[in-house]
Amino acid sequence: MSLTQDTAADGLYGLLAEFSSPETLLQACEKVRDRGMSAWDAHTPFPIHGLEKAMGLKRSIIPLFVLVLGLGGAAIGMLMQWWIATKAYPLVISGKPLFSWPAFVPVAFECGVLGGALGAVFGFLGQARLPQHNHALFNSENFERVTDDGFFISVEAADPNFDREETEQWLLDLGATRVEAIAP
């Protein structure tokens, strides 16, 4: 662990390796994955098929947020109407019982949709740790090409397997055209 602390003390966020094509990036990702790195990421200008598998990403847990908040939203929607119609402001409408659940289904359904949508949006933001005002990778001018034609792998100094010289050489061996040190 001393190495990690040393490099952090050096004022290093990590290394940014550039690759020339999606294919070389995918192959490099598999190697990084197989080495057991944990604090790393791949950056591409467009979605690449198979990248999740090459990176060894686990399935997202966002669907779980959507399910729980969706069902929760629907339950709250139904409870709210039950409370309003039978407790807060009981009012007989067209001779129907106070708790006429079929009439409450559309609102409960919409509350479920709302809950699910909020679960998706905020689940995503939380998982992606957004919003962030800045990111260390933006210190690299070259990284701007990630929205154009650049394919990158970033390895953080915080990774237990990180070693400045060795990791740099290793990334070059994986086919990186250029490896850059990123200030925090």
Place this chain on the structure above:
Amino acid sequence: MEHSQHRTISADDLKLAGDGVGRLTKICGAIGILGLLATFLLYSGNHQQFYFSYLVSFSFWLSIALGALIFVLIQYATRAGWSVVVRRLAEHTMATLPLFALLFIPIAFGLHELFHWSHAEAVAHDALLQKKSGFLNPGFFYVRAAVYFALWSGLALWFRRRSLIQDLSKDPLTTRLLQSVSAPGIVLFGVTVTFASFDWLMSLDPHWYSTAFGVYFFAGCFLAIHAVLILLCLGLQSRKILPGVVTFEHYHDLGKMLFAFVVFWAYIGFSQFMLIWYANIPEETLWYQNRLQGGWYGVTVALVVGHFALPFLFLLMRDVKRRRASLRLAALWLLAVHFLDLYWLVMPTLHTHGAELHLLDLTTFVGIGGLFCAALGILMRRGALVPIGDPRLVESLSFENI
């Protein structure tokens, strides 16, 4: 690396080789004929029961063929890539539609047993039926049925024929042509299926009407064809046909469509129910009243649970849609509850106090189903199982869910 490799098809994947399927076709045909024979024997003394049982079974098998037709039209209209490997199976299925024109003949003969509005003396004493007699009269009923079958058969046979010709010509212009015809085809399909469901199912209770009824019937059709496509693919692959052509990615998508149309069915069904329940107009509520009392109440609850709640929760899981056994179970289950749905639409007119199962329910189901499966088997042996000339085939073969 799967992602960069474009899968290709070998010629063996495309043909129904061996006698296994041929034998199966003959067995289906024999079962069908036996079923219809048994139906014929049971007919005497059970006239009304026969016609109602026949209508349920006819609607069930027809809904699969109609689902196949709209499936193919939609794939062309949306220029879908993922579905190309399963589209030909739907094309074979929809080509059974002319058979249903033949199978409709008993319903045409049973008009007076099935439809209250077809009796002149009943209309004479019923102001409401008099108002509707411009539409609900036997002559126009027959003409409409002829138009429906001519249109469906024409569309289905023409699309399949063009697609089969493309297998040899590999001409992308065929796809262009079919794409441009598919959109008006969808409109024609929508109108005819809506009115066919009005004519054959909704008019069983001629005082009752629901503008959502056609969509409700369509939801069942579309659900049924996805279940059938899943079962066809699983059945073929268990015989080592289409290996590597239909992958888990395709099954996953078919499963997603099952899930979507389980929800769609419930959405339409509930919308229809809620508006009628809310407005509380006697002539509208009666139809639901008949299905919410006596023995039919249990069937209604079984539909809500079995056709919506259970499959909704089951198909929600990703792994269910990517495993053969669970997807097969879901497809079989949904076909069973789809049959129950049609039974629930038709039978309360005959048995007002509750479901009464009759041997004719089984014999008509097996009879029509056997002929349908035999026709499908013959059609499948007459052409490739995958549209090899389709320009989007490579895209479909290498399709992956993200």
